[in-house]
Amino acid sequence: xxxxxxxxxxxxxxxxxxxxxxxxxxxxxxxxxxxxxxxxxxxxxxxxxxxxxxxxxxxxxxxxxxxxxxxxxxxxxxxxxxxxxxxxxxxxxxxxxxxxxxxxxxxxxxxxxxxxxxxxxxxxxxxxxxx
Numbered sequence: 001x002x003x004x005x006x007x008x009x010x011x012x013x014x015x016x017x018x019x020x021x022x023x024x025x026x027x028x029x030x031x032x033x034x035x036x037x038x039x040x041x042x043x044x045x046x047x048x049x050x051x052x053x054x055x056x057x058x059x060x061x062x063x064x065x066x067x068x069x070x071x072x073x074x075x076x077x078x079x080x081x082x083x084x085x086x087x088x089x090x091x092x093x094x095x096x097x098x099x100x101x102x103x104x105x106x107x108x109x110x111x112x113x114x115x116x117x118x119x120x121x122x123x124x125x126x127x128x129x130x131x
Contacts, residue, residue, distance in 0.1 A: 011071040014121050018078055019061035021118065025111060026054035033107060040104035046092050053088065057081055075122045082119050086112055 009017075033040045034047030064074045093100065093108055100108075 009121060009125075011075060011125050012065065014118070014125055015061050015065050015071050015074065015078070018082070018118050018122070019058045019065065021114060022054045022058035022061065026051040026058065028107075029054060033104070039101065040107060041096065041099040041101035042104050043096060043099070046096060050089060050092060053085065057085065072126075075126050079119055079122050079126070082115050082122070086115055 029042075029047045029051030033042055034044040034051065037044055040047075061074075061078070064071055068074070089108060089112065
């Protein structure tokens with residue numbers, strides 16, 4: 001039984017969306033979520049750490065897009081890194097769950113869902129490339 005959706009995105013497009021998402025997530029965490037603890041319930045330091053990690057994850061993605069001709073090997077790396085980021089995020093959330101507001105929970109819920117979607121796209125691209 002196959003996945004419930006099909007993708008026609010190229011490896012390069014998947015990398016672009018992954019990198020763009022990491023930059024957006026990092027910016028939101030550092031600039032907005034970390035500065036509005038009363039709204040999101042995430043301590044500023046926690047938001048900053050997660051934001052910096054997200055931005056750092058975008059850097060190699062854009063490096064591959066700009067300077068490498070073959071993005072295929074990097075997809076495996078992204079699946080692993082994105083999975084680790086989700087686990088790290090869940091770990092931080094569990095540490096501050098008593099402070100987390102509905103807005104904070106909603107942000108992280110959608111962030112995890114989007115990253116899981118990207119992991120599925122990346123995994124499907126890996127399968128497509130190596131079959």
